[in-house]
Amino acid sequence: MLRTLEPGQRCEVWIASVTGESEMVFSTDEVLLEAPNWTLDGRSLVLNGDGKLWTLDVSGGRLTEVPLTGVPDLNNDHVLAPGGTGIFLSANDGHIYRAPLDGGEGQRITDDDGSFHFLHGVSPDGGELAYVGIQAGDFTRPGRLMTIPSDGGTTAAVDVGPGHCDGPEYSPDGQWLYFNTESFSSLPGHAQLARVQVDGSGFERLLESVTVDWFPHLSPDGELACYIRFLTGTEGHPADLPVDVVLVSTGDWTAPLHTWPLFGGQGTLNVNSWSPDSARFAYVAYPLGNTDTPKDQVRD
Template identity: 75%
Template structure:
């Protein structure tokens, strides 16, 4: 479980389509990660210290979501379309379902010998998209998998031999967006991609020299965010000079705005768009006192 380094801050930012950014919350006590935006627009849902937290967007107040019956969670958590349920990946390698107001959770993945890292819920709430790590062996590439959200048999989606991560449904449910190393022979060179939910139409969204992770579409489907790592990065490590990138989905090659920061792991692992598609959240981890986020 990650913790802050000496002198390090955890900063939760909210950015807009116009390129503006506002510091909502800053702390040197807990390392928060991976904001989801609640369906009612009132709060961000994050993980930290193995627990789930709710951060009030208006007041900046932080409160634990009192879940029971679940091991320590990681930064792979996604809200269900009903606005009341959350699906979570825990450090035992399983996916759980719980209520946003707390209480007992239910495990929905089976003991199939793999680790399960959740990233997407279909718009109708019936299916999940996750990354499976066979035999818990991280030397093997992650595989794109789908399964019923109520539990049941998983299905693999062929996206080539390279490691993939972050599979997330488009707002219309027709596509899965993710990052993959299948377009390169260079280990670690993740690029953005998508494939139809029926397993056809696999295509690269952006060809770049940087290492690009976690594409997230806005609810209206018009824009997307992702995390850009320097070329040569392997995986999605923490505490690196990265940038959160905002693009229109009809032209992934032309950023609307970028936000350089210190981060990577935890910054934007899951979809953090507001319900009205005008704002999104991300997390930075600077080793200095809080300052206004850089924008370009």
């Protein structure tokens, strides 16, 4: 089901700097955009909205549809191929596709294996994808961390415990998968940040917190990471809530460097949105009416 804006709601695309500043580069009340990626030339963001793929010129604020064929309506899980000319896409039929970033025919990668496939990561060499598998599309079941060759083929499961996991993304050196998981807690929905080596060893928690933490994204140089933080007790990563976007050093996940409170959640930071120079990243807010998210609603 495609997401749309509520009456009086806006979609705002923001760019945050690692020095703490942020700038709104696009605002609309017509289309609900989600999950920005940053192109390798540093000029554009790639987002989904209304089931389609869009590019947003960072300097000019021009939104342009990417003309795709052979791909069903998209959801908010997409990542650029390392070469910068292709993109991997999750669609609402539960499959993963690859398509040219400038538009054209998409090719399905995943088989009809009885599960839904939600893409989140591509290895630095472009040879492998990491995704979350949901058996039979039954969202009462936990998501499982899975990998597949980027041109299709045999899938493999990575054991990260019994809890639901989401957002698996490769580290810049290709040695680790970073993600969030509920395997560390018995509290419903209490997602925490974690990583595991690509061979399945070294599974570890990155941060112990009372908040519900999702979607860790490493900068291209591996020095920094951003993630989205929900209030304690949140289950899943729902839309339209007060949340924080948090910036940390990968050397110390416990000490936020900067925090950006906003109204959002689903769609805000689902995929890696770092600029190629590791100096900025993008996120999306969805304010209602003329009010901003009160800062005291989002707690450490």
